[in-house]
Amino acid sequence: MNTENTFIIDGSPIPFEPGQTVLEAALKADVFIPHLCYFPGLRPNGNCKLCTISINGKHSSACTTLARPGSEIENNTPALNDKRRLMLQMLFVEGNHFCPGCEKSGNCQLQALAYELEMMTPHFNHFFPNRKVDASHPEAFLDMNRCITCGLCVQASRDVDKKNIFILSGRGMASHVVINSPSGNLGDSDFSMSDKAASVCPVGAILPKHRGYSVPIGKRLYDGVPISSQTEFLKTRKA
Amino acid sequence: MFELENAKTTQGLRRVAIDPVSRVEGHGKVTLLLDEQNKIHQVRLHIVEFRGFEVFIKGRPYWEVPVTVQRLCGICPVSHHLAASKAMDVIVGAKQLTPTAEKLRRLMHYGQIVQSNAVHFYHLASPDLLMGFDSEVAQRNIVGVAMKYPDIAKQGILLRKYGQEVIHYTAGKRIHGTGAIPGGVNKALTVAERDKLKKDLPQLIEWAKGGVELMQRFHEANPAFYNSFGLFESNMMGMVREDGALDLYHGDLRITDAEGKPIFDRFSYDNYTQILREEVKSWSYMKFPYIAELGPEKGWYKVGPLARLQTCDFIPSPLAEAARKTMLAIGNGRPVHSTLSYHWARVIEILHGLEVIQDLLNDPDVLGNDLLVKGERQEEGVGVIEAPRGVLIHHYKVNEDDQVTMCNLIVSTTHNNQAMNTAIRSVATQHLDRRVITEGLLNHIECAIRAYDPCLSCATHAMGKMPLQVELVDAAGECLSLLRRDAAGNFHNSDMYA
Ligand code: SF4
Numbered sequence: 001m002n003t004e005n006t007f008i009i010d011g012s013p014i015p016f017e018p019g020q021t022v023l024e025a026a027l028k029a030d031v032f033i034p035h036l037c038y039f040p041g042l043r044p045n046g047n048c049k050l051c052t053i054s055i056n057g058k059h060s061s062a063c064t065t066l067a068r069p070g071s072e073i074e075n076n077t078p079a080l081n082d083k084r085r086l087m088l089q090m091l092f093v094e095g096n097h098f099c100p101g102c103e104k105s106g107n108c109q110l111q112a113l114a115y116e117l118e119m120m121t122p123h124f125n126h127f128f129p130n131r132k133v134d135a136s137h138p139e140a141f142l143d144m145n146r147c148i149t150c151g152l153c154v155q156a157s158r159d160v161d162k163k164n165i166f167i168l169s170g171r172g173m174a175s176h177v178v179i180n181s182p183s184g185n186l187g188d189s190d191f192s193m194s195d196k197a198a199s200v201c202p203v204g205a206i207l208p209k210h211r212g213y214s215v216p217i218g219k220r221l222y223d224g225v226p227i228s229s230q231t232e233f234l235k236t237r238k239a
Numbered sequence: 240m241f242e243l244e245n246a247k248t249t250q251g252l253r254r255v256a257i258d259p260v261s262r263v264e265g266h267g268k269v270t271l272l273l274d275e276q277n278k279i280h281q282v283r284l285h286i287v288e289f290r291g292f293e294v295f296i297k298g299r300p301y302w303e304v305p306v307t308v309q310r311l312c313g314i315c316p317v318s319h320h321l322a323a324s325k326a327m328d329v330i331v332g333a334k335q336l337t338p339t340a341e342k343l344r345r346l347m348h349y350g351q352i353v354q355s356n357a358v359h360f361y362h363l364a365s366p367d368l369l370m371g372f373d374s375e376v377a378q379r380n381i382v383g384v385a386m387k388y389p390d391i392a393k394q395g396i397l398l399r400k401y402g403q404e405v406i407h408y409t410a411g412k413r414i415h416g417t418g419a420i421p422g423g424v425n426k427a428l429t430v431a432e433r434d435k436l437k438k439d440l441p442q443l444i445e446w447a448k449g450g451v452e453l454m455q456r457f458h459e460a461n462p463a464f465y466n467s468f469g470l471f472e473s474n475m476m477g478m479v480r481e482d483g484a485l486d487l488y489h490g491d492l493r494i495t496d497a498e499g500k501p502i503f504d505r506f507s508y509d510n511y512t513q514i515l516r517e518e519v520k521s522w523s524y525m526k527f528p529y530i531a532e533l534g535p536e537k538g539w540y541k542v543g544p545l546a547r548l549q550t551c552d553f554i555p556s557p558l559a560e561a562a563r564k565t566m567l568a569i570g571n572g573r574p575v576h577s578t579l580s581y582h583w584a585r586v587i588e589i590l591h592g593l594e595v596i597q598d599l600l601n602d603p604d605v606l607g608n609d610l611l612v613k614g615e616r617q618e619e620g621v622g623v624i625e626a627p628r629g630v631l632i633h634h635y636k637v638n639e640d641d642q643v644t645m646c647n648l649i650v651s652t653t654h655n656n657q658a659m660n661t662a663i664r665s666v667a668t669q670h671l672d673r674r675v676i677t678e679g680l681l682n683h684i685e686c687a688i689r690a691y692d693p694c695l696s697c698a699t700h701a702m703g704k705m706p707l708q709v710e711l712v713d714a715a716g717e718c719l720s721l722l723r724r725d726a727a728g729n730f731h732n733s734d735m736y737a
């Protein structure tokens with residue numbers, strides 16, 4: 001193995017190509033690093049911080065950090081997973097995530113990570129925010145109760161679809177996704193279900209209409225195999 | 240005006256409340272007003288119903304409803320799942336489901352009937368029936384039954400488990416699954432699943448026959464008590480298929496009077512708003528439905544096993560139909576109205592459910608893969624099903640953006656509101672009037688409620704350990720004494736102000 005283009009995760013050497021991020025190289029080598037706001041082919045934005053790793057003792061986001069030869073990286077450690085679990089708990093209480101009735105259940109990356117990281121309770125008090133539901137588009141249903149502001153739809157709409165339909169508005173705790181249309185409703189935009197933005201959402205905030213629950217329990221994406229063993233899917237998925 | 244609904248005056252009367260803790264299914268409470276001689280002046284059953292859900296569901300996409308609505312109930316979620324799915328079939332214009340989808344839904348539903356009726360009969364009611372209504376309270380639960388009648392307890396547990404397995408294979412999970420979707424189902428049955436379900440059926444049918452015989456023996460042991468306990472006569476409503484047979488999944492509704500003569504031989508449930516009205520009373524959160532044309536005093540009715548086994552012309556499965564005939568014979572040519580016969584009818588339905596499941600599993604259609612149909616989108620849909628405890632109505636309006644704008648549910652418990660109130664007044668008059676009230680006597684009241692609906696009384700038998708409190712309050716509202724069951728199931732009697 002070419003040691004020049006290799007780094008170490010949890011004691012194992014991982015090869016990389018120059019220009020690759022730690023997350024990309026790790027996934028390529030089938031090493032799972034928890035993540036929510038990374039999607040193959042979209043520019044990493046470092047929003048969710050689930051992919052936090054420790055490089056030579058310093059915390060950083062695996063999705064935005066370029067792989068360097070010889071780095072010593074900690075990933076799957078109790079200390080890091082504790083922090084990730086805490087971040088998941090914050091995401092759960094900030095929005096309205098009612099998995100029992102949610103049609104994304106079983107296909108949801110947030111839920112899959114909560115199982116993976118053994119999140120047993122929300123820990124914090126729920127915010128129960130008042131969020132928008134937008135049913136104005138004939139093919140898509142937007143439920144912002146479930147949005148985790150990962151920014152993927154914003155990027156996909158801007159960089160791939162070249163439509164700029166999803167926009168991040170506000171700052172800090174108040175930042176949220178808005179629709180760039182005269183009424184602010186999706187039905188007033190030229191959004192289409194064949195847009196890349198339609199299929200990058202890691203949670204159930206952007207969903208096709210009329211199709212909910214059509215995949216039976218047991219056959220859904222994360223029913224059988226935990227997300228940590230689905231690196232093949234995670235690195236090759238295309239919107 | 241119903242007897243014992245309103246005391247002439249509350250002056251000088253004591254109030255006794257049976258107040259189980261709140262449950263998802265609703266919060267039930269019985270209050271009695273007594274005078275100094277313990278003569279009963281007023282008896283009421285109060286329940287909080289599901290308004291919260293009807294508001295909560297507004298704005299949600301229609302395809303979500305069959306899944307979320309199940310959270311109304313942990314005992315019979317499948318009924319809500321299927322009633323909502325039937326309403327949403329109408330919304331998506333699915334006039335006729337594929338044979339596979341229709342049969343798989345029936346399989347799920349009859350599985351639910353078996354599991355829910357088994358819980359109701361074996362876990363919740365059999366302790367009263369086998370151990371005695373005022374037997375030692377510590378023994379009066381499924382554990383007590385298991386010690387004294389281990390075979391019966393085991394059969395009950397396994398019958399329930401089988402029903403759950405049927406649900407598991409058709410809905411994906413034992414509770415709160417997703418099998419039915421608007422226009423059909425999402426899951427085919429595999430050959431392996433079908434064969435697994437077929438394997439145990441003959442044994443289960445034998446056990447269900449045993450359950451029916453148990454009820455028959457229970458009646459024979461003390462017909463006078465059995466026939467009179469909580470007795471009242473009323474109209475009855477149930478679902479029938481085209482030839483008049485009992486059908487728990489789909490059909491028209493039939494209403495008969497107390498003599499069994501049809502008031503409405505059949506009407507399509509889409510028209511329920513024309514046939515039925517609901518009365519609001521100041522003292523209960525739950526409405527009182529009645530037949531519009533007869534008015535609230537004459538038009539109330541009962542639903543559930545005893546009602547539907549008599550509104551139908553026959554049960555379309557041989558063993559259950561024979562059992563039905565045996566049960567009806569105790570009426571000597573008139574319909575049977577005794578409250579405890581609800582349990583008899585309930586075990587007959589377990590037998591019927593298993594016979595239907597057997598037929599369905601022998602039908603090659605259940606292995607098909609043609610699962611979904613759609614048609615012209617509609618704005619309004621009604622779905623009705625015979626839930627384990629009776630007629631369940633789901634009614635929705637959906638806007639052109641696919642969001643629910645209106646939801647109306649009339650659940651079995653609501654249909655039986657007047658019937659349950661009448662039953663407990665009958666029991667109070669028969670067993671409590673002018674007597675010192677004890678836990679055993681109060682349990683008589685709960686036995687009457689439990690004949691209809693365990694959702695109010697599961698606090699006593701299902702868990703066995705849920706804290707329950709009975710207060711004796713004087714007319715000024717002061718609590719005189721308190722009968723309390725702690726988390727360990729022990730009763731404490733304390734005089735509050737002694
Ligand atoms: S809608 Fe989905 S993709 Fe867009 S920001 Fe929210 S969670 Fe991310």
Ligand code: FES
Pocket residue numbers: 034035036037038045046047048049050051052061062063064
């Ligand atoms: S995946 Fe790296 S910050 Fe979200």
